[in-house]
Amino acid sequence: MSRAVLVELGAVAHAPIARSYATLIERSLDEHAALVALAGAEALIRKDGWYDAFRTGPALAAAVADAEARGRDFGVRFDVLDGDGVARLEPHLTERMAGAVHWSDTWTVREPAALVAAYADAFVAAGGTLVQGEAAVPRAAGAGWRVMAGARPIEAAEVVIATGPWAAGMTRALGYRLPLFVKRGYHMHYAGEPGRPLGNWLADLETGYLLAPMRKGIRLTTGAELALQDAPATPRQLALDEAVARRMFPLGARLDPAPWMGSRPCTADMLPVIGPAPRHRGLWFAFGHGHQGLTLGPVTGRLLAEMITGEAPVVNPRPFFATRFV
Incomplete structure (x- = not known):
């Protein structure tokens, strides 16, 4: 069976899964909004979206085509920035980006x-009882x-x-x-340099990491690691991503004593x-x-x-x- 046929079969199988998943995603902001208001937690939320940044023109073009498909199929809103737009958005980047896709409806959390x-x-x-224990x-x-x-x-x-x-x-x-299985991920917080802040959530997708301005500092989050849940931590991906991120943005010292690691439960x-x-x-x-x-x-x-x-x-x-x- 050719690769083209395999890709087509995969898309057919994925379509109903995506439609079902979308029914939850499209309700997520409304349900969070009600809880944010109830909890008085508005200061923890930003509503200005996030940016997928790309270093090369072909990668940016492919991402824009994908975004257009999501817009047609699911009504997802986005904007496209060229390299100059990214530089204006984040003037302290130390590498030139080809452009970025701005997912404008996305909310972000300053401290989960x-x-x-x-x-x-x-x-x-509201009258609930909270009991903590194993x-x-x-x-x-x-x-x-x-x-x-x-x-x-x-x-x-x-x-x-x-x-x-x-x-x-x-x-x-x-x-x-x-x-069920887990996908593990790592993150670390970094100090920012005085006068050179990071203003937005910015994913460097051609490398595979995300930088995010959080309350605690600038968080670098890695991609997924497939491993057993109880396997020892292997934060090599974090070290590799950090080296690339430091070339793109002026990260300061690490702020956490060790990388955070979490296991994401998947089906x-x-x-x-x-x-x-x-x-x-x-x-x-x-x-x-x-x-x-x-x-x-x-x-x-x-x-x-x-x-x-x-x-x-x-x-x-x-x-x-x-x-x-x-």
């Missing part, structure tokens, strides 16, 4: 941990479920497994064999698993969001709440059911 904490505080203020596998208890959070037992009629990369082990203990078809556990009444799944856990958290929570309470769901949940794998 602070945003999650603000959401949690708002939940408690959760064990849910066990049937009467008409519902018991979860041990450390030494504390918690019983409920409905339980949601939303444990990210740890969901694989928890669901396996309950008899499920879902095709074989890259759609999250959201919905009822196929063989356990009152048990629900919400994991497998890959790189988009923070982005899709609020809409996932709403969708689950609507299914649990019997309300009309905000989007069609069936493409995300675990039954597609069971």
Whole structure:
């Protein structure tokens, strides 16, 4: 079979997945907006998009063609900057870019941990109870479920497994064999040079890293690493990206004692698993969001709440059911 045919078959298989995924993505900003307002967290959010920058004309042209396709298929808005436009946008770049694609609808977060904490505080203020502990596998208890959070037992009629990369082990203990794996990533914060700030989120896609102005400093985020979840950290990609980034922008000293590493929970078809556990009444799944856990958290929570309470769901949940794998 020729490569052209393989690519065509891949596009056909990917199309329905992309359409299903888009139903969640297109709701993500509205659901975050409601929580941001409830939590009073507006200062943590920027609404001026981000930029995919390219060093060469052919790479920029291919990216523009891809952006135009996304615009036609999904209504995604974007602008295109030439090299002079990128230089005006970020005057402290030390390398010349051919241009950039500006995704104008995108929101960015100045400090993700602070945003999650603000959401949690708002939940408690609204009457919710927050219990912290190392959760064990849910066990049937009467008409519902018991979860041990450390030494504390918690019983409920409905339980949601939303444990990210740890969901694989928890669901396996309950008899499920879902095709889950992790993609690991690394990041590091750097000091900026006085008078030479980075103004925008900027991805150097021909190399494979992102620079982002955060509260803590300038964050460099790497691409994906395929590895076992518990394998030792191998931040070689970060070191290679940092060397390239320092040629493009005046990064200062490293600010973190060690690179941060996270495991992104992924599924074989890259759609999250959201919905009822196929063989356990009152048990629900919400994991497998890959790189988009923070982005899709609020809409996932709403969708689950609507299914649990019997309300009309905000989007069609069936493409995300675990039954597609069971």
